[in-house]
């Protein structure tokens with residue numbers, strides 16, 4: 001088998017890469033001696049991610065995942081502009097393995113109180129700032145209200161929610177009730193409220209949903225912010241983001257991104273001031289009190305997926 005065929009045979013592992021709303025926007029095209037990573041236009045988020053920041057981060061995370069897989073397979077592969085995966089002289093140097101990729105998952109439930117240790121922070125690549133959770137309580141309410149109150153953004157989110165196992169795409173992509181940590185009743189209420197969105201918006205749904213998320217950061221914990229680095233494009237930042245999440249996972253720490261803090265113009269400015277730089281990703285970090293579920297992926301058999 002050629003290196004391209006070997007990597008193609010492990011595409012399901014590469015697809016464990018994270019992406020905003022679990023859109024899985026990557027489209028690998030396999031050629032004789034290279035793999036191009038295209039973007040599936042139907043999987044962009046034009047309203048929630050108009051600048052393409054999360055898209056570039058997601059493509060970067062996918063390519064980093066492919067490189068980690070290729071290294072474990074013993075293949076000599078590197079990344080070239082495009083992005084493309086091309087032959088290289090050496091294996092990709094990485095401390096991470098396929099087991100790390102399989103073990104990583106976003107956890108949106110409660111975390112044990114406690115800040116991330118300095119020793120763990122020192123183990124991360126540079127460009128990550130620490131903010132105590134409580135410092136962001138008020139801004140998260142503002143950002144959530146903005147997210148649920150901006151019709152195009154809320155409707156786009158609704159389109160990627162799979163709030164019932166009966167949803168035809170429940171095992172394929174998007175955000176399930178279980179991934180969001182919702183009870184059956186909560187999922188039903190949210191689903192009904194979002195179905196009637198223009199009306200429920202006027203009735204105060206954004207304020208209600210924002211208030212329900214108020215407790216999320218009301219504990220002594222850590223939020224980490226990935227800052228843009230000088231001369232680094234967002235695609236490379238996505239590779240760094242994936243490595244940061246895998247490094248945290250090795251310490252038993254899960255992440256919960258809160259991108260609305262960057263998307264909402266009012267809170268984005270304050271966050272940039274707080275971390276003295278341009279935030280590209282922001283996520284709560286900690287030890288989950290409830291084991292997170294394995295998220296859906298296209299091309300996976302639901303019955304064979306361990307939780």
Ligand SMILES: Cc1cc2nc3c(=O)[nH]c(=O)nc-3n(C[C@H](O)[C@H](O)[C@H](O)COP(=O)(O)O)c2cc1C
Pocket residue numbers: 016017018019020021022053054055057058061104105106107108174175179256257258259260281294295
């Ligand atoms: C760039 C980026 C932005 C994300 N933003 C959010 C977010 O704002 N809120 C959230 O709950 N999850 C966010 N996520 C996490 C994705 O929803 C998650 O990766 C996806 O559902 C797959 O789940 P998994 O990472 O557990 O495999 C983000 C992921 C990426 C890569």
